[in-house]
Amino acid sequence: MNGMCEMDERLIAVEKQLGNSRLEQIKAPFIEAQGLELWVKRDDLLHPIISGNKWRKLKYILADALALNAHSLISMGGAYSNHLHALAYVGKLLGLKTVGLIRGERPAVLNATLADLERWGMQLKFVTRSEYRQLREYKTFNALPNLQAGEYWLPEGGAMALALQGVMELVAEIDIEYDVLCVPCGTATTLAGCVCAVPEDKQLLGFAALKGAGYLSTEVENLIKFSACHNKRWLIQLDYHFGGFAKKSPDLLQFIEQFEQQHAIPLEPIYTGKMFYGLYALIRQGYFTPGQKIIAVHTGGLQGNRAVL
């Protein structure tokens, strides 16, 4: 950690704007038939833009950047990136310049996500796919080559050890007994934060949003290696990716629609839809032990629905 840091007043002001991430129970006969309880931690309600795991992951990264007197935040993402969307918005609130390195060519007409980024003052720089792959190698705040004084680099998805602290706060807020905590995984940083905070007697399940995500377990190990994380009961479900990142099927979209109708909780097909779909499948298969209480974290990301639903 880079010389941590009293929380900057600007960041405290942002935190004061956040909503209440409550726990809501999902009631359905097939869940009760298995003798289970399912709850949702509604982090999507924290904020319409800096929602879900975005706030959790960014909070202490931003605190660090401010403590280092950074004037610019530079990060990377795809054309629909929830991470850049939150970063551009919070950067504007904090009075920091933001730069987004975006995978692919600049489209003739910007999609809604990219248009928001520019509207909030983020400078967009489009990079080739091979340049983008190279950027993934730069994993710490000062790792990007040619950074100038005052520029602070955030790797893709905010996947850095500092992100874990904010995620741990999410876990600390849970004030009911539970046995299993579920989160969706992109970079698996959110899962890594949960691994550090969830007591050792409880189980943790990640649901990979991308295909061939076996490598994510190593990413978790790398993220947690300098923290005191003792929970060994975590694993990542690899079978609910629907063909790959941002791939979807009519079945998944129908599931999301029904879920919202029945529970008044909106999902999106990239992360949370896949997690709940997978979780429902596991419940039906009898994967869990009767009597267990499961909590699934709603990690937000609903802005992405403008592109995919």
Ligand SMILES: Cc1ncc(COP(=O)(O)O)c(C=O)c1O
């Ligand atoms: C809505 C949403 N849920 C889950 C994730 C996955 O989080 P992580 O990259 O920490 O695994 C992301 C990506 O950051 C996301 O935008």
